[in-house]
Amino acid sequence: MPGQNVKLTNNKSTLALTRISSDDEAIYQCIAENSAGTNQASARLAVVQAKDLPAAPQGLIASAVSTNTLQITWSNPPTSITDNIIGYILHIRKLGEPDHMELQEAISKDTFQHDSTNLEPSTTYSVYLKAYSLLGASQQSNSVVATTLGSGKNKEP
CATH class of the missing domain: 2.60.40.10 (Immunoglobulins)
Structure with a gap:
């Protein structure tokens, strides 16, 4: 959900994560829907410590x-x-x-x-x-x- 370090930008087409921590590790999924149908993509965010x-x-x-x-x-x-x-x-x-x-x-x-x-x-x-x-x-x-x-x-x- 959008919050202090999670923002939707570019007319809600871009998910921006700032100040990432290990709490943000997850699989993020994008679902797009219009009159032509539905499509989805997902990506796993893994946080590596220095x-x-x-x-x-x-x-x-x-x-x-x-x-x-x-x-x-x-x-x-x-x-x-x-x-x-x-x-x-x-x-x-x-x-x-x-x-x-x-x-x-x-x-x-x-x-x-x-x-x-x-x-x-x-x-x-x-x-x-x-x-x-x-x-x-x-x-x-x-x-x-x-x-x-x-x-x-x-x-x-």
Whole structure:
């Protein structure tokens, strides 16, 4: 029912929940009816507490390996943490570019080193990492920057 944190908006076509807590966990059902008939849809809302999500990856380091590759390493977390991790996502973008231009690479949960390839020479990149469990993503690691090596060609005669 509509209340302080449950509101119907957009001419009663949108259900908005704010300040969600575990009390809001439920199956929400929408029923639409008009002269053409009736239709319905339902969705389950599950609330995950931050304490249930994996910790942010630590010790992130990015190093230039070549003109088109950066090697990314991070600390191997304790087994009690890695048991719940299903994988990592590496976020990389050219320094100064907007967030929507970033590339994302999926990385195995047993990997603590990754080579990001096909990058541009002499270009500085910003990199961060998130760990994922079945319940969702960690906070992001610290962001680090690294610059790929130059092309090796002298521009002067």
